[in-house]
Amino acid sequence: AALPAPNIEAVRAVQRQAMAQGAPGALTLIDDQATYYGVAGGKANTATGARMDTGRRFRIGSVTKTFSTVVLMQLVSEGLVNLDAPANTYLPTPLPSASITVRHLLSHRSGLYDYTNDMFYYTVPGFEAVRNKTFSFQELINKSTAHPLTMTPGSGYSYSNTNFVVIGQIIEHLTGKPVAEQYRQRIFEPLKLTNTSYVHPLTDIAGSASRGYLRPDDTTLPLVDSTEQTVSWAQSAGAIISSAEDLNTFFGALLSGALLPQSALRQMTTMVPVNADGSQSYGLGLRARKLSCGVTVYGHTGTVQGYYTWAFGSADGSRTMTSMANTSNNGTVNTTLGGTLEATFCGTAPT
Numbered sequence: 080a081a082l083p084a085p086n087i088e089a090v091r092a093v094q095r096q097a098m099a100q101g102a103p104g105a106l107t108l109i110d111d112q113a114t115y116y117g118v119a120g121g122k123a124n125t126a127t128g129a130r131m132d133t134g135r136r137f138r139i140g141s142v143t144k145t146f147s148t149v150v151l152m153q154l155v156s157e158g159l160v161n162l163d164a165p166a167n168t169y170l171p172t173p174l175p176s177a178s179i180t181v182r183h184l185l186s187h188r189s190g191l192y193d194y195t196n197d198m199f200y201y202t203v204p205g206f207e208a209v210r211n212k213t214f215s216f217q218e219l220i221n222k223s224t225a226h227p228l229t230m231t232p233g234s235g236y237s238y239s240n241t242n243f244v245v246i247g248q249i250i251e252h253l254t255g256k257p258v259a260e261q262y263r264q265r266i267f268e269p270l271k272l273t274n275t276s277y278v279h280p281l282t283d284i285a286g287s288a289s290r291g292y293l294r295p296d297d298t299t300l301p302l303v304d305s306t307e308q309t310v311s312w313a314q315s316a317g318a319i320i321s322s323a324e325d326l327n328t329f330f331g332a333l334l335s336g337a338l339l340p341q342s343a344l345r346q347m348t349t350m351v352p353v354n355a356d357g358s359q360s361y362g363l364g365l366r367a368r369k370l371s372c373g374v375t376v377y378g379h380t381g382t383v384q385g386y387y388t389w390a391f392g393s394a395d396g397s398r399t400m401t402s403m404a405n406t407s408n409n410g411t412v413n414t415t416l417g418g419t420l421e422a423t424f425c426g427t428a429p430t
């Protein structure tokens with residue numbers, strides 16, 4: 080069924096609202112079967128006054144989880160991993176529970192505690208304490224397993240960054256190669272994502288990039304420029320740098336079936352509701368949202384110091400959209416930015 084036309088004025092209104100709520104700048108790029116609509120407002124750099132534009136690179140946070148899932152699903156398709164086998168089968172150091180399967184990790188059903196809850200309890204001190212640090216996967220996993228499991232594995236949905244740090248460790252343990260090489264060889268190069276990179280533990284964003292601004296818990300204090308960091312606290316759970324165009328290409332290829340065998344994509348898009356009315360669900364490294372016009376879109380959100388990202392596409396990948404606001408620790412801005420989904424896929428204006 081044909082989608083309603085994107086409502087570009089509504090996208091602009093959403094961005095204006097997000098900026099009024101504290102985002103220095105915002106961008107949205109829509110790829111509607113190779114017709115492009117770009118909207119950008121505000122500042123990419125508040126010190127120089129450089130304006131935001133849709134070509135700017137930025138940190139995509141948890142949208143990284145979908146890239147890690149694609150690599151893992153390629154290993155499944157190559158017969159190297161069984162989704163329902165215990166994760167311990169593929170790990171150098173066993174997790175505390177042998178009943179945690181690979182599928183539990185990809186669907187946030189493992190019960191592994193999310194160490195970032197402790198790490199970022201105090202937003203700016205927590206960030207400053209790790210922004211230049213490098214962690215091994217095992218160090219991050221040990222921070223998690225210092226806490227008991229939050230639930231019996233498989234008994235429910237509970238989002239945890241730890242799950243995708245373990246996925247990164249499985250990828251490296253199985254292939255003997257760093258995740259950076261896997262992302263590049265299996266996704267970035269084949270799809271020609273020339274503005275997408277995994278440079279951990281380097282802290283700079285090369286090329287034309289937006290600065291990112293972290294809002295302190297004391298909102299009367301000025302924003303903190305959080306652009307340079309290793310993102311070693313997240314790695315395979317959140318350290319990729321990309322652009323709106325590249326994320327649209329990635330989700331377009333994934334959802335149209337050009338990136339994975341159909342059977343693997345079907346595993347990823349087998350969703351489990353995660354909220355009461357079922358409008359939000361999670362599959363394998365993939366979120367789904369049922370919009371007001373009945374359209375369901377698939378993608379991922381991202382939150383990393385200084386950047387909010389929404390990257391989603393229609394079920395067949397024929398229309399994709401990426402939105403970014405260059406602030407974080409400001410839930411109001413993130414929720415507002417999510418309004419670009421309705422504007423893009425339902426043509427509706429913000430309420």
Ligand SMILES: C[C@@H](NC(=O)[C@@H](C)NC(=O)CCCC[C@H](NC(=O)C[NH3+])C(=O)[O-])C(=O)O
Nearest residue numbers: 140141199202317380381382383384407408
């Ligand atoms: C939710 C999102 N998850 C991610 O993108 C992952 C990588 N990010 C986080 O877990 C947030 C870490 C704290 C950010 C900090 N917040 C604090 O420090 C709060 N005390 C900030 O907002 O920048 C997703 O999957 O959609």
